[in-house]
Amino acid sequence: MTARGDRRVYVPATAAMVRTLAETGELKPASAVHTVTSWLRREAPGADDEDLEYTAFAYAAMASLPLLVGGVPRRVVISADVPGDRVAEHDEGTGADFDGDVKRKRVAAIHADDSGGAAAVAAALAAEEPDLDAVEANVLDWYAPSELQEVLAVLSEG
DSSP states (O other): OOTTTTEEEEOOOOOHHHHHHHHSSOOOOOOOOOOOOOOHHHHSSOOOOHHHHHHHHHHHHHHGGGTTSOOOOEEEEEEEEEEGEEEEOOOSEEEEEOSEEGGGGGEEEEEOOOOOOHHHHHHHHHHHSSHHOOOHHHHHEEOGGGGGGHHHHHHOOO
């Protein structure tokens, strides 16, 4: 549950970004964050909030792929509750710009591919025509913010 005035965002991330979060207590999004936007609500009338949130999360997971080139082949999404007035929605889609750094205390959860997901991501990154359906078929594992060291251990497995 977000605090009044806060907004849940899904930050496409990398292993290096998770390390930075652990070391400094904050991270700077490397690309657009994703959130339930006005556009998404218009495109999915009648969808409940949970479905809308999952859609924004799924877009963030796929948006993490370009960040992984040359790095650890595991998608990472950091869910955080940030000040809503610092989130500027894009005209279409679930993307938004976030003005600032995500503080560790605002992280609601960390999501990362397991080894099966990592294999699908590695294959997609190596392919001339990636099989994105194979990547999307893998559900990211959920970790509480208190499990940050466990996430780092999983991500260090490559």
